[in-house]
Amino acid sequence: MNALTDRDLILRARRGEVEPYGELVARHQTSVFNVCYRILHNRADAEDLAQETFIRALDRLHTFDLEREFSPWVRRVAANLCLNYLEAQKPSAELDEDRDEDKTQSPAEQVEVKERSAQIRMALASLPPQYRIVVELRHYQELSYDEIAVEMNIPLSDVKSHLFRARKLLAEKLHASD
């Protein structure tokens, strides 16, 4: 099944086949999970939301434009779900303390990367929900200002102000921790 394209798998999933959709999930689950994890900074919640993303995506698969890429589409679904989740949550949500590691690096480098990654994740997690989503869509999903405005259903001026303020806050937090 690995030789099949995402488009082939989507067409088969639309016909009601389960296995092709499972293959599609297997291909994109890590990137979708990371969208949720960057926004929520809580592993358990991120995994739940990633799972929910694929269930929602399956429900909406008939609306997916086959001429486009599946990955950006499903990651935007994830970002929107996370935004809805954050807006429904109280601000006291617990944050994970676990760190990132890259096994190809030396132990000293790994420690350094882990600490820096933890600082970035903590800084992202401290942002207001709307700011987090704008940063996610701009930096990790590489959407233009106009696309973000459409995706979040907010004016272009709000996109800019959210993004620029978010960057200012991130820079302050990251410089403060240096």
Next chain:
Amino acid sequence: MHLTDNQLNEYLDNESAQRAEIETHLDSCAECAARLLALQTLFADLDSLPEAPLSKNLAARFAPRPSLPAQLPRWLTLTAVLQAAGALIALMIAVPFFSLMLPQVETPPFAIWLIEVQALWTSSLDALSNLALSFVEGYQFTNLPTYPVELSTLFIALAVVSIFWVFGNGLLLRNQTK
């Protein structure tokens, strides 16, 4: 006159319509060049965030459920058919038997028809036993139990059905647990 934060952000996001003017200013203004560098550092920090691994496979939910083989082996199908046939015969024998044993129960028309079949079956067995006895001259079957024929027939039928039931269902269950 320095560049605004908006101008620097839009320039780095490739969303500015004044790129030439901004670059000209950056070439001559160390302060704005330093602010741009700080913003670029933040971008690099965000880009450096590694992907976190998933702790569970989200695709498992979409895996096809294990099912029985589409077609059972021929010999197993034959066993099931024999089992069903045996059960049907036992039922046909049992209905008139219990109707005779429990005369207070009102006998349905179907049971009356079965009683007639039962009588025919009994007379056939009698004729068969007389024919067999005629070949064994001088032998006395004094030790044979004197059950009514209906009861012995029922016992034989139930025994055959039990064997098929245990054998057939045992094989079916074994096939499912594989």
